[in-house]
Amino acid sequence: MSGEAILIAMMPEHLLLAGIVFLIVLEIAGSTRGSQLLSVAVVAAAAAIAAMLHLQGYSAAPFAGQFSVGPGPFLAKAVVLALAVPVLLMARDDFADDGPFYPLLLSSLYGFCLMMSADSFLTLFLGLEIMSVPVYVMVLLAFRRPESVEAALKYLVLGGTATALFLMGISLFYGGKGTLALSAFTSALSSTDPMATTAVVLVLVAFFLKAAIVPFHAWAPDAYEGASIPVTAFMATVVKAGVVLAALRLFGTAPVSPLTIDLLAILPLVSIVWGNLTAMRQTSFRRMIAYSSIAHAGYLFYAFLGAGPGRFQAVVFYLIAYALMNLLAFASIPSGKDDTARDNLDSMKGLFHRSPYAALMIGMAMLSLAGIPPFPGFVAKFLIFKNVMAAGFTLYAVLGLVGSYLGIYFYLRVIQFMFMTPAAQPAAAAERESGHLALSAGAICLVGTVLVAVFPGWVMSLL
Amino acid sequence: MDDASLLNVVLYLPVAGMALLLAVPAGQDGRVRWLTFWVMVVQLALTAVLYAHFNPAVPGLQFETRVPWIPDWGVHYQIGLDGYNVLLVLLTAFLGPLVVAGAFTAITKDVKLFYSMVLLIQFAMLGTFVAQDLFVFYIFWETMLIPMFLLIGIWGGERRIYATIKFFLYTAFGSILMLAAVIYLVYSLQTTTGVTSFAFADLYESRLPLSTQIVLLAAFGLSFAIKVPMVPLHTWLPDAHVEAPTAGSVILAGVLLKMGTYGFMKLGFPLFPDATHYFTPAIMTLSVISIVYGACLALVQNDIKKIIAYSSISHLGYVMLGLISLDLIGIQGAIVQMVSHGLTAAGLFLMVGMIYERCHTRELSAYGGLAKLLPVYSVFFMILTLASIGLPTTSGFTGEFLVLLGSFTASWPLHVQGNSYPLAMSALAVTGVVLGALYMLRFAQSFLFGVSKAPHLPLSDLDLREKLILVAIVVAVFALGLFPDEPLQKTELAAKQYQQIVRTARMPGSAQ
Numbered sequence: 001m002s003g004e005a006i007l008i009a010m011m012p013e014h015l016l017l018a019g020i021v022f023l024i025v026l027e028i029a030g031s032t033r034g035s036q037l038l039s040v041a042v043v044a045a046a047a048a049i050a051a052m053l054h055l056q057g058y059s060a061a062p063f064a065g066q067f068s069v070g071p072g073p074f075l076a077k078a079v080v081l082a083l084a085v086p087v088l089l090m091a092r093d094d095f096a097d098d099g100p101f102y103p104l105l106l107s108s109l110y111g112f113c114l115m116m117s118a119d120s121f122l123t124l125f126l127g128l129e130i131m132s133v134p135v136y137v138m139v140l141l142a143f144r145r146p147e148s149v150e151a152a153l154k155y156l157v158l159g160g161t162a163t164a165l166f167l168m169g170i171s172l173f174y175g176g177k178g179t180l181a182l183s184a185f186t187s188a189l190s191s192t193d194p195m196a197t198t199a200v201v202l203v204l205v206a207f208f209l210k211a212a213i214v215p216f217h218a219w220a221p222d223a224y225e226g227a228s229i230p231v232t233a234f235m236a237t238v239v240k241a242g243v244v245l246a247a248l249r250l251f252g253t254a255p256v257s258p259l260t261i262d263l264l265a266i267l268p269l270v271s272i273v274w275g276n277l278t279a280m281r282q283t284s285f286r287r288m289i290a291y292s293s294i295a296h297a298g299y300l301f302y303a304f305l306g307a308g309p310g311r312f313q314a315v316v317f318y319l320i321a322y323a324l325m326n327l328l329a330f331a332s333i334p335s336g337k338d339d340t341a342r343d344n345l346d347s348m349k350g351l352f353h354r355s356p357y358a359a360l361m362i363g364m365a366m367l368s369l370a371g372i373p374p375f376p377g378f379v380a381k382f383l384i385f386k387n388v389m390a391a392g393f394t395l396y397a398v399l400g401l402v403g404s405y406l407g408i409y410f411y412l413r414v415i416q417f418m419f420m421t422p423a424a425q426p427a428a429a430a431e432r433e434s435g436h437l438a439l440s441a442g443a444i445c446l447v448g449t450v451l452v453a454v455f456p457g458w459v460m461s462l463l
Numbered sequence: 464m465d466d467a468s469l470l471n472v473v474l475y476l477p478v479a480g481m482a483l484l485l486a487v488p489a490g491q492d493g494r495v496r497w498l499t500f501w502v503m504v505v506q507l508a509l510t511a512v513l514y515a516h517f518n519p520a521v522p523g524l525q526f527e528t529r530v531p532w533i534p535d536w537g538v539h540y541q542i543g544l545d546g547y548n549v550l551l552v553l554l555t556a557f558l559g560p561l562v563v564a565g566a567f568t569a570i571t572k573d574v575k576l577f578y579s580m581v582l583l584i585q586f587a588m589l590g591t592f593v594a595q596d597l598f599v600f601y602i603f604w605e606t607m608l609i610p611m612f613l614l615i616g617i618w619g620g621e622r623r624i625y626a627t628i629k630f631f632l633y634t635a636f637g638s639i640l641m642l643a644a645v646i647y648l649v650y651s652l653q654t655t656t657g658v659t660s661f662a663f664a665d666l667y668e669s670r671l672p673l674s675t676q677i678v679l680l681a682a683f684g685l686s687f688a689i690k691v692p693m694v695p696l697h698t699w700l701p702d703a704h705v706e707a708p709t710a711g712s713v714i715l716a717g718v719l720l721k722m723g724t725y726g727f728m729k730l731g732f733p734l735f736p737d738a739t740h741y742f743t744p745a746i747m748t749l750s751v752i753s754i755v756y757g758a759c760l761a762l763v764q765n766d767i768k769k770i771i772a773y774s775s776i777s778h779l780g781y782v783m784l785g786l787i788s789l790d791l792i793g794i795q796g797a798i799v800q801m802v803s804h805g806l807t808a809a810g811l812f813l814m815v816g817m818i819y820e821r822c823h824t825r826e827l828s829a830y831g832g833l834a835k836l837l838p839v840y841s842v843f844f845m846i847l848t849l850a851s852i853g854l855p856t857t858s859g860f861t862g863e864f865l866v867l868l869g870s871f872t873a874s875w876p877l878h879v880q881g882n883s884y885p886l887a888m889s890a891l892a893v894t895g896v897v898l899g900a901l902y903m904l905r906f907a908q909s910f911l912f913g914v915s916k917a918p919h920l921p922l923s924d925l926d927l928r929e930k931l932i933l934v935a936i937v938v939a940v941f942a943l944g945l946f947p948d949e950p951l952q953k954t955e956l957a958a959k960q961y962q963q964i965v966r967t968a969r970m971p972g973s974a975q
Contacts, residue, residue, distance in 0.1 A: 352573075367609060372635075373602040379533075382646070386536070389646050390653075398643045405639040412612070412631060420616045420624055457533035 005062040009069045012048035012077055016110045019044025023103040041102040042088050045081050052078045066123045073116040079316060080241050083323045084109055089441035090331045091230035101141055104134040112242040121170040121180040131242050132159050139227040151226020158219040162209035169202030186254035197259060204263055210243040211297045214271040224290035232286050233330040236293045237323035244300045248315055253308025264304045265396045271298030272400055276407035284343050292369060295407055296322050299384055302400055306387025313463040314383045321380035324448045329365035331442035332358040350423025359418040361442055370411040371404055376452040469513060470526040474589050476506045477582035484579050492574040496567055499578040503559035510556035517549050519952045537659035542593040546957025547729050550798060550950055551592050551721055554805045558717045559585050561932050565813045566710040569820055570618060577618060581710060584610035588718050597645055597661040605638055618708040626706035633699040637686030644682035667733055667964060676738035683731045690723030691779050694753045704772035709816025716775050717809035721801045724782045733964040746787045751888045753780030758898035765827050770906050771811050777895055778804045784892055785866035789966050793869020794958040795951050800862030803943060807851045807859060810936040814844055817929055822918040832915030837924045841911045843933045848907045850940045852900045858943035867893060
């Protein structure tokens with residue numbers, strides 16, 4: 001354990017930490033100009049990404065058995081930090097001078113980075129909590145509606161339950177195996193020892209809870225609806241990515257055992273079907289996206305059925321495509337004073353005639369989320385289902401595809417509202433154009449989308 | 464410019480056109496219209512060059528581009544012209560300017576979006592025809608849905624939202640099963656031959672057991688049969704046609720429906736020849752049912768768009784019959800019938816659009832005696848009606864005659880041969896010709912002749928723009944009817960290749 005390795009290997013974490021400290025100092029010093037805070041947060045995230053790009057190919061284990069870096073962790077961190085940048089940019093409209101928002105978001109990212117490098121359950125647990133706890137507060141920060149309190153509380157209680165399950169799981173695991181090393185987890189996957197089996201199930205259920213897989217999904221619609229748009233975007237993209245990637249770190253490239261097949265195929269399949277069916281009935285855009293994200297969590301866990309070596313690529317590619325689309329949609333929603341009216345799907349009626357570009361962007365995002373070519377969501381879905389089928393789970397692949405068909409309708413309904421239905425008058429009056437920063441967040445996502453759509457092969461070669 | 468890049472230019476011209484449209488300032492609708500029109504005209508001119516340089520004696524692809532796209536999966540961006548698609552590409556390019564010009568006065572709402580969508584669908588349709596890699600094909604195939612969804616949903620009639628969502632969900636259901644089949648097919652190819660490829664040429668070589676072929680052909684076939692559409696999967700078509708704006712109907716009838724039959728010819732049957740033999744009686748029966756049932760339904764409609772919509776189902780039944788007959792004449796007839804139907808149905812829908820702009824109703828009973836009120840209109844209408852019936856010297860005759868000839872003389876596979884079933888089916892198909900004459904003449908009779916009535920008098924006859932559109936179509940109809948030799952030469956090699964691939968059962972003993 002050399003000081004130099006700690007400095008270099010943890011560079012992204014250090015930079016994020018520096019950003020957090022600097023933001024807190026600014027807050028204490030009384031400088032709460034939103035643009036300043038925002039710039040510090042963006043610079044910290046960008047510097048962390050730049051550091052990782054510079055460190056490509058570097059691998060080290062500064063804290064042996066607890067924390068290690070290599071190309072995989074760096075890549076995962078860089079991708080998710082890059083996805084957080086548009087979230088920061090679009091937050092400017094909602095959290096104009098809300099000081100605490102930015103350090104909280106960076107802390108959550110810090111926790112995520114820790115998770116990606118975790119070698120033991122201890123570090124993984126720390127990271128998971130550091131990532132989750134700030135989000136509870138961020139949900140509450142949109143203190144414009146009473147629903148936010150309810151949402152934050154629900155999220156907190158259910159998140160706490162997940163924590164408890166996770167702790168219980170790793171305690172049992174430690175009791176059975178006498179180690180907390182993640183590498184020992186894969187051996188427990190195929191074990192028949194009831195203690196190890198229980199541990200695996202509890203840990204997996206904790207992840208399912210955090211990722212909102214049916215039947216552990218009930219918190220998501222309320223939390224997504226209660227939070228403000230940037231926070232919902234953060235939960236739907238960065239947090240979801242964090243949970244799935246952490247699960248992936250746990251499973252590594254180990255083949256799925258009979259026990260986990262049942263959990264990894266059936267519950268995600270139910271999520272896909274249930275999420276897509278329930279999304280059809282929603283009247284709130286964020287609630288609809290919540291159900292959509294429940295279905296998408298299903299596809300992501302489906303990827304675990306594929307053969308080990310291709311799993312990372314499939315999951316990360318899917319996350320990129322999925323997150324870009326969500327962020328594009330959220331960044332394009334015209335802002336308005338009345339958050340509830342803005343969230344109502346009815347307010348999208350006739351949007352094309354008020355803000356054509358916003359409507360086109362949201363429409364594109366919806367089609368991509370539905371998995372319609374030529375948008376990136378299609379290639380991402382193709383990659384996952386190809387791997388699942390190649391691993392021999394033909395029936396599950398077909399059922400999953402049919403489940404994804406169920407989702408097409410509600411995405412189309414949004415397009416129908418924006419392009420084909422005349423506007424309801426009051427909604428149009430309260431609306432105003434998105435700020436420049438939200439627009440630039442949308443532009444970043446659009447460029448990313450086009451890149452992934454036109455050069456999917458190139459993107460895959462990076463993963 | 465070398466040959467291969469010319470095809471790329473033709474393909475991407477509509478995309479460039481969309482970018483140009485973005486640059487047109489808001490409010491200049493006229494400029495948007497003319498810009499789109501000229502993009503389409505240039506595209507047609509370049510396609511005509513491609514057609515003229517297409518060498519019928521060369522087997523395989525011409526003007527081919529093949530570049531690795533997703534190397535991990537063996538996906539190539541591969542496009543090219545061959546005998547299968549050359550006529551359909553020409554048809555698509557030919558209808559492009561007519562669709563645009565036909566919508567000049569009809570579309571006044573969201574003009575820029577409208578023409579962007581027309582360009583987008585043109586791009587997607589051409590891409591579907593020229594794609595030679597299954598992955599690329601699938602992407603273009605699905606992309607077609609999006610502009611059509613908007614065309615019907617934004618500029619359609621009263622029940623447009625119901626119709627467009629029905630259209631989308633119907634076709635997407637077929638596509639999702641096809642997607643599963645595509646993945647399975649490529650994966651099987653990989654495990655049996657070690658080659659990971661989506662190229663049509665490689666996929667033709669896959670040797671799957673009959674049971675797998677049956678499942679995969681069912682999945683591909685469902686998707687294609689919905690598009691054709693074959694009875695009983697046709698119920699989306701009348702709704703879509705009735706609610707779509709004229710341009711949408713023209714694109715739908717003119718090109719989109721051929722996607723289904725083209726898919727069967729290029730992919731469905733050649734990829735799974737053993738399963739095709741297995742399914743031959745079923746497909747033949749469904750084709751004949753489509754011919755007769757479509758014609759019967761057309762006979763009793765009062766909505767003039769529905770008459771043409773159901774007649775499309777009937778006419779595409781001939782195409783399917785010709786394709787499944789595996790007789791060289793029948794296959795050639797099917798190809799001509801595709802083009803012919805594209806011309807006549809597009810022309811008829813354009814003419815319906817013209818009268819609708821004047822009278823704002825599609826009810827047949829509201830019309831009568833138009834021959835006196837609109838003499839020029841009526842002449843064109845009569846010509847297209849006769850072409851649709853299949854009067855000799857028009858394209859409809861060439862297509863239907865060759866298909867029926869092929870169907871009678873075909874050597875059907877053993878398990879359908881030997882009894883009189885194919886003969887009975889072919890004879891039934893002939894009744895479709897009679898029924899076709901019946902419903903079209905009934906239509907023309909109560910439309911053009913009898914007591915003069917029209918909802919909005921006085922009517923102005925066709926203007927120059929409308930006349931030019933119709934002249935172009937009528938010329939093409941007669942050209943294909945009088946000189947079918949030249950186009951048939953271009954497709955002959957492909958027809959032979961198709962016949963050979965499908966006829967040769969690969970798994971010994973599996974065909975019978």
